[in-house]
Amino acid sequence: MDVLVYLIPIAIFLGAVGLGAFLWALKSGQFDDMDGAAERILHDDDEKP
């Protein structure tokens, strides 16, 4: 069972990466406009005026 000494920290590290990604997304404003983000996908930005 010695392998636990490596495996547990690796598992925790991977989880922490996910947590870090979420905190980064929160900080960079990804969740600021939930309604708008849902609609923006429908905009045709490449439309030449």
Added chain:
Amino acid sequence: MSPDGASSVVVPTPPAAGGGAFALGPYIREAGPGRHALDFMVEGVHCGGCVARIERALGAEPDVTRARVNLSTRRLALEWAGASARGDALARLVTKLGFRLVPYDPLRLADAERDEEKALLRAMAVAGFAAANVMLLSVSVWAGHFQDMGAATRALMHWFSALIALPAILYAGRPFFASAWRALKAARTNMDVPISLAVLLAGAVSLHETIAGGAHAYFDSAVTLLFFLLVGRYLDRRARGRARQAGTRLLALRASAVTVLGADGARRALPPEHVTPGMTVLIAAGERIGADGRITAGASEIDQSLITGEALPHSVGVGDGVFAGTLNGSGALTIAVTGAGEDTLLAEIARLMAAAEQRRARYVALADRVARLYAPVVHGLALATFLGWWLLGGLAWQPALLIAVAVLVITCPCALGLAVPAVQAIAGGRLLRQGILLKSATALERLAQVDTVVFDKTGTLTEGALTLVPDPGTDRAALRLAASLAGASRHPLARSLAQAVPDAPVARDVVEEPGRGLGRRTDAGELRLGSRAWCGVAEAGESEATGPELWFARPNAAPVRFGFSERLREDAAAVVAELQARGLAVELLSGDRPATVAAVAARLGVARWRAAQSPADKCARLAELAADGRRVLMVGDGLNDAPALAAAHVSLSPSSAADLSQTSADAVFQGARLAPVLETLATARRAGALVRQNFALAFGYNLIAIPVAVAGLATPLIAALAMSGSSLAVIGNALRLARAPSRVEEQR
């Protein structure tokens, strides 16, 4: 997104105070070398289409470096390279699209509470991460109890748990620690005191056990407890955040600038708070009036519906008084200011509202009332357990403390903290899907207690717009001709007339005489559409009873009369009948004239009504009802209802209402029907029942768990099972609301 989003059309608001009338200067900030930034609140944004139109229009300008509309908060962030004076022109681009812009200072609106919400979310994420990982480790430890896990492996697991749990507790527990510390400093106690004690003690005791190589550690209980509590706290905070967001739109009414005519004849745009009595103010056609005053030149009609609830504009001329917040019609006016800023009727209404709100703020949410009782009981119990085992039970102080900590952890109001927020979040979501936005956190609780419903008339029971009363005797040709004339005017009656004959072409060369009517010269003579006097018809005594009317005069023909009436909302009568059938008393309070109110009350079958009510009268009537022990639901939309909305036990407002009214209402509903009133009441009652069930569940669980803990039998496994079990039971019970049949099915 609003439910009517896909089909909604941009509602063009009346052009605000002409181009460049906003005092933009103070709001423009430096955003780097040679660049400027400006933030606006945008009125009239409903869907992604509006967002795209604004962003494209601004993006097409070469010097705009950033233009982004936030659909959730209805705000526009604008940044451009170049002189600050460009801001005016850019703002006008958006105004031209039909949106109203109100500049604001993001620093002054520094969203302290929004930051707090984000901090809670971060804490929740950290606690969730820790809870999941520590629980995995704990499960293996528990399994190890039955499968001969070696002491060394168990110690390793405990050390890993400690490494994750302790930093997480210190980080994610801060909201609770801070609140508990504030309470203790003020020599009070709240729910956060037992929570903080339980979490910190559980962490400390578990660390002690880990160092000593003991069999039991409570790390998982401590972090799961934090996680569940943070979920409840976050849901609660978000409900409050929504209310506050709606509140910031209040600024919109006051921010339009006032055009002041100086003694030297120069025009200056001033913010309303800098206007003083005696100044001369110019008011353009279609502009919202910024100060109370007396007309010195010009004639027009004034739409006072926001202030008085009257559906029909008033004709005004030289010498008449006008009030801030009302809307000017088709003529330009010059007024001498008699009151501005804090002296205006508008400010008076705002003051009435603030006073009423203060009275209502005394309402204490059910959860807080429970918490007041709960904290001392829990503390007493834990202390008694500790002293009992130590002094009477003959244990050393360390094991006695361990048992006391188990009591604290188990009694911790985990399920209690979720009981109300979970139900509120689900009820709020359910209502939102039907176009009802709950703004106040305690609105559901108060709605469930309602026994009297008071309606405003104009815009609430009626649709606000007037419709032509069909008269079979009317000459079709005359109606068509009149409608073509009416098409050239913005007057509400003319617009209703034009709408009645949609295919009539709009006439050219129509001259509008403000406050009197329309005229058009033809070869055969003059056509006239307007008031009785304008068309040369003799005054027929009491005009009130006949209701709003237009006359149409042609050469060589008798004048024709068009009568108008207010249209009730489609289901107004049905909703009123349904409310009465449920045993609720229904009343009508309106600022309109008695004859009109009586007619509407009769059509709806409402026996108790009062007409010509000022905002203060409405408040007084509500106070009377409250003194009788009535719990009143006020439904209203006008600015004149705002104080009453704030004074009532709970209030509802249609989304067409004035900003100020929407701000003071507890909930806002969308759509042309009144059925949301019934739906809101039904959901509130159901939510109230679920909250009580949740409390019963949480207390029932405590009744079983506390004796076990006090007896010293609660191992970490039992604590974790009991805690998660009760929390899940409470959430599951709340979820029943989402699946409950809607009101209509319930009745069958």
